[in-house]
Amino acid sequence: MRALCWEGVDALAVRQVPDPELRNAQDMIVRVRRSATCGADLPLLGGRIPFLAAGDVLGHEFLGEVVEVGPEVRRHRPDDRVVVCAAVACGACWFCRQGLFACCDNGTGAAATESAWGQPTGGCYGHPAPLGGFAGSHAEYVRVPYADVGAFTVPDPVSDDRAVFASDAAPTGWMGAELGEVGPGDVVAVWGAGAVGQLTARAALLHGAHRVIVIDRYDERLRMVDRHVGAEPLNYRYVDVPAELRERSGGRGPDVCVEAVGMEPEPPGLLGGRLGGGADRPLALREAVHACRKGGMVVVLGTWTGFVDTFPLGAVMNKGLTVRSARQHGQRWIPMLLDRMARDELRTEHLATHRLPLERGADGYALFRERADGCVRTVFAP
Numbered sequence: 037m038r039a040l041c042w043e044g045v046d047a048l049a050v051r052q053v054p055d056p057e058l059r060n061a062q063d064m065i066v067r068v069r070r071s072a073t074c075g076a077d078l079p080l081l082g083g084r085i086p087f088l089a090a091g092d093v094l095g096h097e098f099l100g101e102v103v104e105v106g107p108e109v110r111r112h113r114p115d116d117r118v119v120v121c122a123a124v125a126c127g128a129c130w131f132c133r134q135g136l137f138a139c140c141d142n143g144t145g146a147a148a149t150e151s152a153w154g155q156p157t158g159g160c161y162g163h164p165a166p167l168g169g170f171a172g173s174h175a176e177y178v179r180v181p182y183a184d185v186g187a188f189t190v191p192d193p194v195s196d197d198r199a200v201f202a203s204d205a206a207p208t209g210w211m212g213a214e215l216g217e218v219g220p221g222d223v224v225a226v227w228g229a230g231a232v233g234q235l236t237a238r239a240a241l242l243h244g245a246h247r248v249i250v251i252d253r254y255d256e257r258l259r260m261v262d263r264h265v266g267a268e269p270l271n272y273r274y275v276d277v278p279a280e281l282r283e284r285s286g287g288r289g290p291d292v293c294v295e296a297v298g299m300e301p302e303p304p305g306l307l308g309g310r311l312g313g314g315a316d317r318p319l320a321l322r323e324a325v326h327a328c329r330k331g332g333m334v335v336v337l338g339t340w341t342g343f344v345d346t347f348p349l350g351a352v353m354n355k356g357l358t359v360r361s362a363r364q365h366g367q368r369w370i371p372m373l374l375d376r377m378a379r380d381e382l383r384t385e386h387l388a389t390h391r392l393p394l395e396r397g398a399d400g401y402a403l404f405r406e407r408a409d410g411c412v413r414t415v416f417a418p
Contacts, residue, residue: 037052037053037054037055037056037175037176038050038051038052038053038092038175038176038394038395038418039051039053039093039171039172039174039175039176039394040053040093040172040174040175040300040394040397040398040416041053041090041091041092041093041094041183041223042080042081042088042090042091042092042093042094042097042311043090043091043196044083044090045081045082045083046081046082046083048081048094048397048398048399048401049217049273049312049398050394050395050397050398051091051228053093053171054237055176055177056066056171056179056217056219057179058104058106058179058180059179060106060108060179060181060397061083061107061108061109061181061357062108062109062181062182062184063105063106063107063109063179063181063183064102064104064105064106064109064112064116064179064183064187065102065103065104065153065177065178065179065180066098066100066101066102066103066120066177066178066180066278067100067101067102067103067176067177068098068099068100068173068175068176068177068178068418069099069100069101069117069198069417069418070098070099070195070196070197070200070415070417071095071099071173071174071175071200071394071414071416071418072095072097072098072099072200072201072203072204072205072388072413072414072415072416073095073097073400073401073413073414073415073416074096074097074122074204074205074231074416075232075338075339076097076160076204076236076339077094077095077096077162077401078097078301078305078404078405079118079339079341080162081094081401081405082232083166083286083300084340084341085162085163085377086131086350088164088168089164089165090134090165090309090314092162092164092171092172093162093171093172093174093175093253094120094166094172094174095161095162095171095172095173095174095175095218095400095416096122096160096161096172096173096195096203096204097164097173097200097201097203097204097205098120098161098200098203099117099118099119099120099190099199099200099202099203100116100117100118100120100178100179101116101117101118102115102116102187104179104255105183105190105239106183106367109183109184110184110189111183111184111185111189112183112187112189113240114191114376116189117189117190117272118189118190119163119187119190119199119200119202119370119374120173120178120180120184120186120187120188120330120369121137121187121188121203121204121205121207121366122160122161122201122203122204122366123137123140123143123158123160123184123186123363123364123365123366123367124140124143124144124158124159124160124161124168124181124186125138125140125143125158125159125171125182125185125367126138126140126142126143126185126407127182127184127185127367128142129130129141129142129174130260131158131409132140132185132216132280132367135266136362136365137158137160137185137365137366137368137369138157138158138364138365139362139364139365140157140158140159141155141156141161143157144157144167144169144170144359145159145160145166149244156366157363158363159256159398161173161178162293163246164297168356170331171363174394174416175394175418176418177393183287183314185367186367188202188370188371188374189371190202190249190374191374191375191377191378193307193378194326194374194377194378195279195382196383197385197388197391197415198377198383198384198385199314200375200382200388200412200415201231201235201384201387202298202366202373202374202377203366203370204364204366205231205232205235205384205387206235206369206373206382206384207363207364207365207366207368207373208232208235208337208366208369208372209231209233209234209236209237209238209296209337209370210234210235210239210373211337211364211365211369212226212232212236212239212294212335212337213236213240213242213243213245214239214249215333215335215360215361216240216294216335216360217292217333217363218239218240218243218244218245218292219244220241220242220244220245220246221245221246221288222243222244222246222248222291222292223239223241223245223247223249223281223284223286223290223291223292224237224245224248224249224290224291224292224293224294224328225248225249225250225251225281225290225292225293225294225324225327225328226240226248226249226250226293226294226296227251227252227254227266227293227294227295227296227320227323227324228250228295228297228298228320228338229250229251229252229258229260229261229269230253230257230412230413231255231298231336231384231387231412231413232296232299232316232338233252233294234257234260234261234264234267235251235267235384235387236264236296236337237250237261237266237267238265238293238382240267240268240292240294241265241267242376242381242382245292247284248265248267248268249267249269249270249281249290250265250268250269250270251270251271251272251277251320252269252270252271252272253272253273254407254410255271255404256410256413257410258271260386260412262310262386264383264386268284269318277323277327278326278327279328281325281327284312284394285329286329287405288294288329289327289328289329289330289332290327290329290332291327291332291333292328292332292333292334292335293324293325293327293328293332293333293334293335293371294324294334294335294343295318295320295321295324295334295335295336295338296337296338297319297320297321297338298338298339298340298404299338299339299341299366300339301342316328316339317346318346318347320338321334321336321338321347322346322347322348324356325347325348325351325352325355325357325359326348326351328355328357329355330354330355330356330357331356331357332355332357332358333357333358333359333360334352334357334358334359334360335359335360335361336359336360336361336418337353337361338380340400346400347372349382378411385414388411388412388413388414388415389412389414390404390409390413390414390415391414391415391416391417392405392415392416392417393416394416394417394418396416399417400414400416401414
């Protein structure tokens with residue numbers, strides 16, 4: 037089959053790779069209909085993750101049709117249209133039973149994450165062998181382990197371009213509102229107007245927030261925030277962001293501040309010995325901590341792999357802030373999000389600003405990485 041493979045730092049190519057096969061009784065094979073780029077792919081593409089090898093297939097946000105199921109798969113049959121959660125989880129371990137699917141003990145069990153983060157974490161498609169080795173979704177076919185746990189039937193009214201974002205971006209955004217405990221009357225500020233930032237803002241509004249402000253510097257993304265999300269855009273090139281946020285929140289600062297930007301795609305220095313080593317510069321996160329009201333909540337949704345420098349821990353402690361973060365536990369929310377999509381409460385297709393065939397995968401990632409031509413997400417159709 038054809039697949040978009042990593043060939044080296046900032047180098048991608050479509051190659052012929054072996055077709056996936058069922059390995060376990062709970063597996064199924066999905067023919068990909070849509071697969072989207074994601075900011076979490078950029079550290080991989082840029083060589084920030086040291087374990088990637090030439091020929092590894094990238095991508096983790098996808099939707100497709102079931103073509104083959106293992107003997108223990110009960111919820112799915114061939115020809116079903118399904119969206120697959122980007123997080124690989126078994127559904128049976130202690131963490132999965134608590135709803136912490138991205139912390140699954142059996143999703144990868146990779147020693148590499150244990151040495152970097154203290155414990156192994158759940159798996160994710162499109163990551164190298166030491167991090168689980170699940171081949172990515174920028175391909176014609178994908179093996180889906182734990183299919184009854186991680187794959188969900190898409191309602192007929194929901195288009196492919198809408199449903200594909202239920203794989204990762206939409207549950208991540210919903211989790212941002214949940215972790216922030218957003219409720220009626222809250223003022224919420226979101227740093228980053230990419231797909232996750234926009235969907236976090238939409239989730240906050242659906243949770244009853246009084247005001248939601250999204251901060252970015254790209255006018256085309258901020259126009260989307262106004263038109264498609266219903267939140268307030270704020271371009272940081274023209275204003276003092278903390279002062280403006282205080283003005284919009286009764287002088288206190290936002291109740292909830294969400295960082296949806298993440299680490300820089302290119303390393304700021306030489307890689308250290310741990311996963312994604314070196315020190316990242318959390319500019320948006322630092323501003324979120326300083327802007328948040330005393331006793332407020334800061335939520336970290338951006339992708340981070342290693343260490344950060346100049347983190348304002350003093351502000352966290354002295355202001356009494358709560359800081360929460362996670363990779364998305366999408367299995368908790370995807371069925372609900374698909375229902376909201378079917379009722380038109382959650383619209384995401386506007387995020388697919390560029391639609392390209394898989395053969396143009398390298399071009400699609402270049403557009404996405406450079407935010408060229410107004411690109412928010414590139415969606416590939418194999």
